[in-house]
Amino acid sequence: MTIIDLLDLVVNKPRFSCFSLMYHLISLYLVKKNVLASTRRPRKKSVAVVGIGRVGLPLALILASKGLTVYGLGRDKEKITKINDGVMPFLEKGAPTLLRQVRKKRFFATTDYSVISSCDFIVLTLGTPIDENMNPVFSQIEKAIGEMKRYIRKEQTLILRSTVSPRTTRYVKSLLNDVEGIKVGHNFFLAFCPERIAEGRALEEIATIPQMVGGVDEKSTIKAKELFRLLGVDTILTDDISAELAKLFTNMYRYINFAMANEFMVLADYYQRDIHTIVQLVNYGYTRGGVSLPGFTAGPCLFKDGFFMISELPFADLFLTSWKINESVPLFLVKKLRDATDLVNKKAVILGLAFKAEIDDVRASLSFKAKKALLRERMTVILHDPYVKDTQGQGLVPDVYDAVKHADVIFVGTNHKMYSSLDIPRIKRLVNKNCMVCDIWNVFGSGKILFPLEELTH
Ligand SMILES: NC(=O)c1ccc[n+]([C@@H]2O[C@H](COP(=O)([O-])OP(=O)(O)OC[C@H]3O[C@@H](n4cnc5c(N)ncnc54)[C@H](O)[C@@H]3O)[C@@H](O)[C@H]2O)c1
Structure with a gap:
């Protein structure tokens, strides 16, 4: 608020009290003296969500609804066109409405990896299947990092959100350190922040489930927290391996519980x-x-x-x-x-x-x-x-x-x-x-x- 704005208020708004006038004059003085933070809003951050499937797309939409500019990176051109036209590729409660609200304004689906260079955060929500011998397959992560290599730049934060085997975030760190000029923990940041939603209830659960933030170092944890605090839920700060294990234990606890129920069924029978x-x-x-x-x-x-x-x-x-x-x-x-x-x-x-x-x-x-x-x-x-x-x-x-x-x-x-x-x-x-x-x-x-x-x- 400037002096002119204040005078305007006093002259044109009779209910503008002396108390408010004093408050605003003091605030103005403090701002001028740099005692209060500038009222100028910081630039809204931008995010690339790589892999806009069942996990990536709902997260991308929510981040866009929080005012961030979000690029959803996928591979299937036909699917990308449909998403940009407002068509959800799968069933997810509330997502069609949200997609229509943010598409082409704050959310842009694309196959073009070059958008990564303009982003503050890169979130990987790629598939992490197992092969026919039940071993983890990292190829989607490796391929995506290979494709984004020439667009990543210093001061960005990469968040791995797919469910992974323990120490995969460390493996990703080594892949990133191979990129010229990038040194994770110094000029680039990396964290594992698992997704814990249940399909169909993603929007509701992203807005309620606490977010684990596991950086490979302290700076990375703090950087990644900046993104997840925007979701308006508790953030639990930890390290990458603890977060990887916590995600796996979350799922396995349920799986073992159901196995017990199924075994009891066989015994009762x-x-x-x-x-x-x-x-x-x-x-x-x-x-x-x-x-x-x-x-x-x-x-x-x-x-x-x-x-x-x-x-x-x-x-x-x-x-x-x-x-x-x-x-x-x-x-x-x-x-x-x-x-x-x-x-x-x-x-x-x-x-x-x-x-x-x-x-x-x-x-x-x-x-x-x-x-x-x-x-x-x-x-x-x-x-x-x-x-x-x-x-x-x-x-x-x-x-x-x-x-x-x-x-x-x-x-x-x-x-x-x-x-x-x-x-x-x-x-x-x-x-x-x-x-x-x-x-x-x-x-x-x-x-x-x-x-x-x-x-x-x-
Ligand atoms: N589905 C769930 O309910 C759920 C919940 C929590 C965690 N997870 C984990 O999240 C991860 C993703 O699961 P999902 O169900 O969303 O899988 P998904 O297959 O629906 O999504 C992955 C997407 O990544 C795309 N992709 C693959 N390679 C790519 C590349 N190089 N560039 C851009 N896009 C690429 C695929 O085409 C696909 O659309 C997995 O690790 C999974 O275990 C899933």
Whole structure:
């Protein structure tokens, strides 16, 4: 505020009190004396998010909504055009609206790596799969760093956000130090800041989950914190390896828990008891209970993350055992079906292909393993999912009631909400006589894993 502005206020705004006038005069004096910070706003930062998939795109949109200029770097030109036109490539609650708000204003999807040179932060949200021997694959990270080498410059901060095996951030540090003029920790900064969202709830969770910030050195931690504090959540400062382990332990804790639930299901079945009844007996009114219910435990993250630990240490048996248990569940269920009824030349319908409820992501979904096993029993297999698009010609039937027509087996693969409110009398009229239901998720509410549809009373 200048002297002229102040005079204008006093003359034109009678309610402008003497007290406010004094306050503003003192502020003006202090600013002139450099005692208060200048009122000029600092330049808004810019960010390149490399890999605009399920993790990168929601983060990029949120950062853009905070006023930053964000470039989303991808490889697929057609996908990039669609995103710039406001079309989300996958299901994510709230994202279509946010995309329309920020696209071409604060968010720009591109395949052009040269935008990196104008950015303060570079965030890598690339895929980190495992290969056929269950070893971590770093090629997406290596390739992206190779492509960005000629655009990175001093004083930038690179944040690795993909889930990685321990010490990968140190490996990235060595790749960056190979770039002429770059010395991580001195004139370039590097941190590991893992993503912990659940697909479908990314926008809500980025705005609520505390962010781990693990720099390879103190300066890097402070630089990376500058970006994550903009999300308005707590930042937890640590080092890179601790953050890498914390992310892996977050996922593995859940994976082992679900494996335990699935093992309990198999044990209960051995004694011909229903797991849902037993879990209720354990948990009801007992504060130290908390046993999980069984289900298909899958998805690209939980499936692979344990192997990031095993690849270096051969002693992580709990991870390996959990993987064996969780991955064997579809075959356990198909065996139960085979023991209960004749499957050859019969028709099965799998309800749900996504690896978990209310999303459209089929990566590493156990429904495909179930399909394969049912086909091996010589069944015809029909698929239904309300969210998954039939992009790979999987033969999905769009309407659930069409899908169940003449079915001998209804096999629930995913606990999408819509399956809990199906019109059961209508389904009973559509399926074949003696139709069996295999319902690990208990979406039909019978409390049984396997039962004849006729038994359902609603
Ligand atoms: N999906 C989740 O719910 C989730 C949650 C937390 C952490 N993670 C981790 O985050 C990482 C990313 O997972 P995701 O599910 O988003 O994977 P994704 O496959 O959806 O996204 C990765 C994207 O990177 C792109 N890409 C690959 N190489 C590139 C390059 N050189 N330049 C530009 N783009 C490139 C791919 O085309 C893809 O779109 C993984 O490490 C994963 O384990 C995922």
